[in-house]
Amino acid sequence: MAALVEMDNIVKIYPNGVVANDGVSFSVERGEIHALVGENGAGKTTLMKILYGEERPTSGVIRINGNSVHFHSPQDAIRLGIGMVHQNFMQIPSLTVAENIVLGKEPTRRGLLDRKAAIQITEELSRQYGLKVDPEATIESVNVGMRQRVEILKILYRGAQILILDEPTAVLTPQETTELFKSIRTLVKQGKTVIFITHKLREVKEISDRVTVMRGGRVMGTLLTHEATREGLARMMVGRDVFLEVSKPPQVRGEKVLEVCDLTYVSETGRQVLRGVSFNVYAGEILGVAGVEGNGQTELVEVLTGLRPATGGEARVLGTPILNRTPRAVRLAGVAHIPEDRLTNGLALQATINENLIVDRYFRPPFRRGWFIDNNEVRRHGQQLIEIFDIRTPGGEVPVASLSGGNMQKVILAREFSSQPQLLIAAQPTRGVDVGATEFIREQLVEQRNRGTAVLLVSADLAEVMSLSDRLVVMYEGQITGVFPEAAKATEEEIGYYMLGVKRQSPEEMEAYL
Incomplete structure (x- = not known):
């Protein structure tokens, strides 16, 4: 018998x-x-977009139930x-x-949306598939796990028999992931077929x-999968061989570097995002x-x-206040920052690699000589860091926009590491990078810690934050609810x-470990 889905010799070449x-x-x-599975840029999402009709192949054949189709x-x-x-989510x-x-x-009634029928349809789908x-x-009032289930119910309502799930657990808690996997197994028992795009190899072993x-x-x-x-x-x-586990020597804890006390932040819309952190x-x-x-981690960083x-509270680095200072003043206090959004806050995309490597220090020696920048020193510095950090590029003079996400x-x-910081704040440092680059980044974070740097790591990847951290705090609705x-x-x-807000430690419990 023919496979349900067959994609033969698919080629996709973009105009560039x-x-x-x-x-x-x-x-x-x-x-x-x-x-x-595959690294970023491996072509897996493009292949699935072709199967879903979002992209058209340059050449190749798609067959569903043995019949050739064109989307x-x-x-x-x-x-x-x-x-x-x-x-x-859409x-x-x-x-x-x-x-x-x-x-x-x-569903309509007299030309208008029949809300009662919409609710009934949703309830029936929810019961049928265990979602x-x-x-x-309202969508804005529900958690991310329910939003994920809504997306699946949307395609089931439209009659989907083949479900393509693109990184469906990326923002879910362990409990939400467990529930999602139960639902996926229920779907399969009821005759559905699932294609599961992921980079989490443990989940591959568990579900596929x-x-x-x-x-x-x-x-x-x-x-x-079982083989x-x-x-x-x-x-x-x-x-090549990749080390999936982080090797970390015993901690040697030094002086207090960052002290945050009763930090609050109210957004432009009046919502209290950070509450006494x-x-x-x-x-x-x-x-x-x-x-x-979405529980205040981005705003905290x-x-x-x-x-x-900040709306209130205090934060000091080695005794120096850093709240409501300019980013340059915070950096001069000894803080380095790996931002969550590298394209917006981390890089000047049209500038060269060499220029991006000095944006935090171009105004100081050895790069600044009088009124001018020493371009020879900029090039020397850039070449040195390109070699140390294995940045794959033909040279430091190319625009940083030409690099892959990992590079x-x-x-x-x-x-950030070459600034020799007292405090390194790393927000989602491995997001959107491949397995090889992830291994390198995690090793470098541990190396900073081993050198005596204080590292504040914020990550939505629970396995990552657990394996890298010495101590761990959990944030829920703008507060710290647990300390490990x-x-x-x-x-x-x-x-x-704790991530779901089901459990919460007492202030006395947390104070003993903070």
Whole structure:
């Protein structure tokens, strides 16, 4: 029998000459959960966008149920029972869950939306597939786990038999991930087929039946998941051995570097985002901040680095106040910052690599000589950091925008680490980078800690923040709700309850470890 989905010799070449898919052949059997893995830029999302009709292949053949098909838009794919849940949710925050699910295919009464029917449809779908949602809640009022379920219900409502899930667990807690996996298994039992795009190899082992690995726009192989190992899959993805676990010597904790006391921040709209946040970070330690995104972590980092004004409280680096100072003043106090959004706050995209490597120090010797910048010193400095941090580039004079995401991140790391900071604030440092670059970044963070730098690490990747941190705090709704003095001894399940707000330590418990 023919496979349910067959993609034969798919080629996708963009007008700028980039080859995203280079003769890819990929097949999915009916009723299986098929994982598709690869580094950023491997071509996996492009391949799935072709299957969903968002992109058109340069050449190649797609067959569904043995029949050759041609998709001109997602509507063509939807008509054949293919649905895709994108990594970035496509929802209208002010509408209800039910209204978002039926949007574009609304039940009507006398020409108007029949809200009662929309709620009934949502409730029936929710019960049938085990995807719990509140039909009458607005999207802006529900957590990210429910928003994920809404996206899946949207495509099920449109008749999807083949579900493409793109990084569906990227922002979920362990408990929400467990619930999602239960729902996926329920879908398969009811005859659905799932293609699961992810970079989390542990999840591949847990949820999939088969796994296809892509690298450089090509398929490296397809394996039965129970016969694959995480190490072997990582090797196929990167082309070399990758150390998945972080090697970290015992902590040697030094003096208090960062002291934050009763920090508050109220947004421009009047919402209290940070509510009495207090903690300390010491030399030679990594303090991790865990939490579902949107609970104040971004604002905490930006307040501490001078990108937002604090409403109240205090923060000092080695006794020097840093709140409501300019970013330059914060840097001069000994703070380095790896920003969450490297394209907006981390890099000047049209400037050269060499220029980006000195944007925080061009006004000081040895780069500034009188009124002029010493270009020879800038080039020497750039070449040295390019070699140390293995930035893949033809030279330091090319625009940083020409680099891959992983190499852009290495430029930021090279600049921030070479500033020899007292405090390093790292926000989502491995987001959007591949397995090989992730390994390098984690090693460098530990190396900074070993040198005696105080590191404040904020990451939505719970496994990452647990493995790298010495101590760990959890944020929920703008407050610290739990402190774990030994991150390595905590469990993902336990931390997940604090991330969801189900558990909360007393102020006395937290004060003893902060």
